[in-house]
Amino acid sequence: MEQRRGGRNSRRMVVEMFVLGTIASLIGIAIGLAIDWFPEAASTQAGPIDTLWDVLVIVSVPIFVGVTIIVIYAARLFRERPGEEGLDGPPIHGNTKLEVIWTTIPAILLLALCTYAFVVLRDIEEAPASAAGPELRVAVRGEQFAWTYTYAGSDGKKVSTTRLFLPKGRSVDFDVTGKDVIHDFWVPAFRMKVDAVPGITTGYRVTPTRLGTFPVVCAELCGLGHAYMRSEAEVMEPAAFDAWLAKESEESNAPAGGEAEGGDGATASADGKTIFTDGTDNGALGCGSCHQLADAGTAEGIGPNLDEVLPGQTAEEIEASIVDPEAKITPGKPAGVMPGNYGDVLSPAELEAVVTYLSDSTKK
Ligand code: HEC
Ligand SMILES: [Cu+2]
Known part of the structure; x- marks a missing residue:
């Protein structure tokens, strides 16, 4: 058995692993940050979430690289050589120092990242100080296989649509629920999503920052039509939105009146x-x-x-x-x-x- 793997050789190997690992990590981080992971950001919530993502990439790449390099080197160094077939390795009784280190570092990392993520989530869930008018509440209902959005129109009239209309720059509070099975209300451009669960109301806040049309998708496998459970969010100028809502509430008056008359x-x-x-x-x-x-x-x-x-x-x-x-x-x-x-x-x-x-x- 080769007992003498320590000494100068092993120190050189550690340095080699370290240098290789650093280079690979730098390349990996550069690639990770260069990739466009997400669609165009279209809400104030998107900024902190994208930063959180970047931090996670920066932290995780070196961990992945480190583990991979150690596995590769270990496989090479401790491989079975001719004449060693069937031999057991040396009996090792652990290394307290090493075990303390490999428990403490991940624990600290995990705790730090969780705290950071928690703080980000708490910040973006808070109602912003009234930026451009009062907060808009939209009730979102998922069912197999479509989304329905309900607004409080004028005179307490409810306005329901299958396309999500939102005013730019105004905070929106979604009340999300499900009718049949669990769905998940996700607008990737806003970076926010939450399960739509029958019987309870979940939700999140978003302040749209960009005019345009963004996909709304269901992010919870909910049945045969799941892949088609899509709709669109259209972000408009606040004035255009108010005009739209006023017009819709007027129109929704007409059929209600007609039905009441028989x-x-x-x-x-x-x-x-x-x-x-x-x-x-x-x-x-x-x-x-x-x-x-x-x-x-x-x-x-x-x-x-x-x-x-x-x-x-x-x-x-x-x-x-x-x-x-x-x-x-x-x-x-x-x-x-x-x-x-x-x-x-x-x-x-x-x-x-x-x-x-x-x-x-x-x-x-
Ligand atoms: C959740 C999805 C969904 C909704 C909502 C839906 N359909 Fe369908 N529809 C289907 C599917 C899937 C089929 C094909 C299977 C079948 O024939 O049942 C179909 C079949 C049909 C057909 C038969 C087409 C043919 O080949 O002759 C007609 C007509 C139709 N739908 C009309 C409607 C109308 C009108 C509405 C609204 C009142 C509606 N559908 C709502 C999914 C849907
Ligand atoms: Cu769904």
Whole structure:
């Protein structure tokens, strides 16, 4: 056995490992910081989170490099040589100094990083001192497989949409919940996400800093349509946002009034296109979150592209597909994804409006 691995040779090897490790760490950190990990930052919360990320990269790369180098050197140094087959290594009874060191350093590192992360989280969760108007509250509800956003409009009217509209520069407080299973409300450009859990309300704060449109995604595997559970956040100038909300609250007045009077006629209370894009307050999920339809401007989703499959179908056939989606499954599309409750939650007038809208808008 080679007992004499210590001495000058081993000191040289440690120096060699140290130099190699430093070079590899520097390269690794440079690469880690150069990579664009995240989309464009679009909230005040994004800054501290991106800094936290960079610090984690800077700290973790040397640890990874150190462990890797020690493993490689150990594998080379202590490999089995010819004639050593079947021999045991020397009996080692531990090294107290070494064990204290390798327990203390990670413990200190972990504690420091956790404290730092905790402080960052506490800071970004705090309501900012009123920057540009009062805080906006938005209720977010996740369900298979769409997001619904509800705002308090004027006169206590509730405004619900499937697209998230936000004013730039104003703090927004999201109240997040789930209807069926656990989803996760994530806007990568804002860097914030939280689980949407049935029965409880979670949430976070965000102050959008950039005008534009940003993806909203579900970050919790929630069923067959999970990958399509997407929507968009549109950040507007505060004045434009206020105008939008005022207009939406006015519009949401009309159907509510119509229904209260007993709903005299289909056209007054049910606009097929609106039901298609936004659903109803009654709990009907907007069709547009799953179906592409040129007339409504909706994007490809988990459901069939209606511009392709509907031409040639009669109104009765379309209605049957809506009321009982499982009766006939479109080839290549998953069963059990389209909600089966439209027959209940849509009034006959609303159902007729959607069917009429669909057959009209897909007629060539
Ligand atoms: C959560 C996603 C989802 C929503 C919301 C949804 N659908 Fe569907 N839809 C599907 C899927 C998936 C299919 C294909 C499987 C099947 O036929 O049931 C489908 C099938 C259909 C079909 C049959 C197409 C064909 O091949 O003939 C029609 C029509 C349809 N949907 C209309 C609607 C309408 C109208 C609404 C809104 C009132 C709606 N869908 C809401 C997912 C959805
Ligand atoms: Cu989901």
